[in-house]
Amino acid sequence: MATGVFSSTRAKISERTLRTDKWWLQPLITFSVLVAFIIYATLRAFENGNYFAEPLISPFYSPCLSAACVQGASLLGQPFGIVKLLGMTISPALFILIFPLGFRMTCYYYRKAYYRSFWMSPPACAVAEPHSKYTGETRAPLILQNAHRYFFYIGLIFNVLLTVDAVLAFRNPEKQWGHMSVGTLVLLANATFLWLYSASCHTCRHTIGGRLRNFSKHPLRYKAWTVVSVLNHKHQNFAWVSLLGVAFADFYVRQVASGSFTNFYFF
Amino acid sequence: MARKLNLRIWRGNRETGALQNVTVEANEGEVVLDVIHRVQAEQLNDLAVRWNCKAGKCGSCSMEINGKPRLACMTQVASFPEDEEITITPLRAFPVIKDLVTDVSFNYKKAMEIPAFEPPVGMKPGEPRMAQMDVERSQEFRKCIECFLCQDTCHVIRDHEENKESFAGPRFFIRIAELDMHPLDILRNRKKKAQEEHGLGMCNITKCCTEVCPEHIRITDNAIIPMKERVVDEKYDPIRWLGSKIRKREGIL
Numbered sequence: 001m002a003t004g005v006f007s008s009t010r011a012k013i014s015e016r017t018l019r020t021d022k023w024w025l026q027p028l029i030t031f032s033v034l035v036a037f038i039i040y041a042t043l044r045a046f047e048n049g050n051y052f053a054e055p056l057i058s059p060f061y062s063p064c065l066s067a068a069c070v071q072g073a074s075l076l077g078q079p080f081g082i083v084k085l086l087g088m089t090i091s092p093a094l095f096i097l098i099f100p101l102g103f104r105m106t107c108y109y110y111r112k113a114y115y116r117s118f119w120m121s122p123p124a125c126a127v128a129e130p131h132s133k134y135t136g137e138t139r140a141p142l143i144l145q146n147a148h149r150y151f152f153y154i155g156l157i158f159n160v161l162l163t164v165d166a167v168l169a170f171r172n173p174e175k176q177w178g179h180m181s182v183g184t185l186v187l188l189a190n191a192t193f194l195w196l197y198s199a200s201c202h203t204c205r206h207t208i209g210g211r212l213r214n215f216s217k218h219p220l221r222y223k224a225w226t227v228v229s230v231l232n233h234k235h236q237n238f239a240w241v242s243l244l245g246v247a248f249a250d251f252y253v254r255q256v257a258s259g260s261f262t263n264f265y266f267f
Numbered sequence: 268m269a270r271k272l273n274l275r276i277w278r279g280n281r282e283t284g285a286l287q288n289v290t291v292e293a294n295e296g297e298v299v300l301d302v303i304h305r306v307q308a309e310q311l312n313d314l315a316v317r318w319n320c321k322a323g324k325c326g327s328c329s330m331e332i333n334g335k336p337r338l339a340c341m342t343q344v345a346s347f348p349e350d351e352e353i354t355i356t357p358l359r360a361f362p363v364i365k366d367l368v369t370d371v372s373f374n375y376k377k378a379m380e381i382p383a384f385e386p387p388v389g390m391k392p393g394e395p396r397m398a399q400m401d402v403e404r405s406q407e408f409r410k411c412i413e414c415f416l417c418q419d420t421c422h423v424i425r426d427h428e429e430n431k432e433s434f435a436g437p438r439f440f441i442r443i444a445e446l447d448m449h450p451l452d453i454l455r456n457r458k459k460k461a462q463e464e465h466g467l468g469m470c471n472i473t474k475c476c477t478e479v480c481p482e483h484i485r486i487t488d489n490a491i492i493p494m495k496e497r498v499v500d501e502k503y504d505p506i507r508w509l510g511s512k513i514r515k516r517e518g519i520l
Binding site: 008010013018112116148202215232233 | 354359361426
């Protein structure tokens with residue numbers, strides 16, 4: 001039976017949409033960039049190499065918690081030992097990537113992005129979606145989107161660790177402090193983008209003050225909420241910049257670790 | 268400077284209908300509603316169109332212009348290229364009555380299902396005093412002109428007629444948010460009702476409601492997502508749930 005815009009009571013129009021603009025362009029770009037990132041991140045996560053070049057560590061491999069980590073890369077020790085599957089060593093990246101992945105998968109902005117571009121639900125506003133049934137986020141697995149705040153809290157721990165990595169990059173390969181290289185800037189930029197992404201998050205906005213009813217009884221939280229609200233306006237931008245930033249930081253460290261780039265030191 | 272405008276206007280009723288080509292003159296500064304009125308006056312005298320204020324404040328002239336839900340009185344003719352044909356149809360999420368007029372009574376039914384503001388017991392009219400910082404969130408939602416463009420574009424009901432029973436839609440989520448954020452509202456089960464009776468969980472936050480709002484209310488960011496987070500506080504966050512049980516109160520007041 002026809003449903004949606006083709007329901008029997010609605011205006012008899014045969015087209016799924018009458019939009020004349022390039023409504024398909026935005027979801028196409030989103031799809032392409034996200035697929036490119038997923039492919040790159042997957043390859044890098046399974047590569048299990050070229051992620052550490054003193055003092056730089058790739059954000060995909062930090063914290064490096066497995067005994068398979070190269071020497072000097074494990075800031076928090078190696079609690080996992082060497083784990084093998086079908087005779088192959090599990091990459092240290094696979095122990096940790098679920099957390100930033102979960103944070104982005106449940107992010108309110110990325111939900112919009114992938115619901116539109118991957119699931120076409122809907123592909124664009126006022127463009128009929130191809131699905132005959134729709135239950136939204138009321139059932140498994142999508143009801144798990146409500147776990148976003150837990151990924152947010154864990155994401156903050158990652159932000160701290162990646163900030164520490166950036167601070168440690170103010171050393172030279174001999175571990176002496178007081179030096180700065182291009183890699184330092186790359187890791188600093190990465191940490192900054194990640195903090196902006198987290199600070200602008202809707203869950204952050206809610207936690208810091210959005211859940212209050214009486215702002216006037218909590219002036220400091222109200223002030224914090226207004227600041228986070230300003231950042232929240234730009235959450236989409238921070239989501240993209242931080243995603244590309246983390247990929248670029250990994251790429252840079254990979255090139256340095258593999259010897260393709262020389263990490264230029266300013267001082 | 269007058270220009271010739273090629274329109275395709277949907278004409279029909281619930282049984283049948285089609286797009287009809289019309290050429291009409293448009294003057295500088297005119298909006299789409301002006302040219303519809305000219306068509307009505309000069310060519311299609313029985314063309315049905317709902318309108319009222321012609322100032323973007325009554326929400327009556329909602330329709331779809333080149334496939335986008337818009338107010339005809341706020342859509343400048345000059346915003347379309349000279350040679351572009353403009354297609355005008357009724358809202359496609361609601362039952363059509365005639366030509367550009369739809370039956371939006373679904374929205375009035377949903378409005379009645381939302382419990383009204385409930386002040387503290389014994390509070391007399393004129394007694395409440397509220398700080399600006401406490402009311403400003405709600406004030407954004409009070410800008411709503413009930414044009415129902417957000418309801419029209421929301422794919423939950425636009426693309427799934429069967430969801431109308433269980434889904435209130437973005438216009439009413441801002442109403443629920445407005446009341447839930449109100450410092451003096453004492454009704455404590457709005458979050459639960461939003462999720463279980465008004466279908467908040469159906470929304471997948473694709474933000475089309477925000478994109479089409481003529482009052483630029485940030486429906487998704489400022490109402491729906493905060494309400495989803497408040498629902499998580501109550502229903503899906505075991506730590507907060509435990510905290511609220513220990514402190515014997517719902518959230519922080």
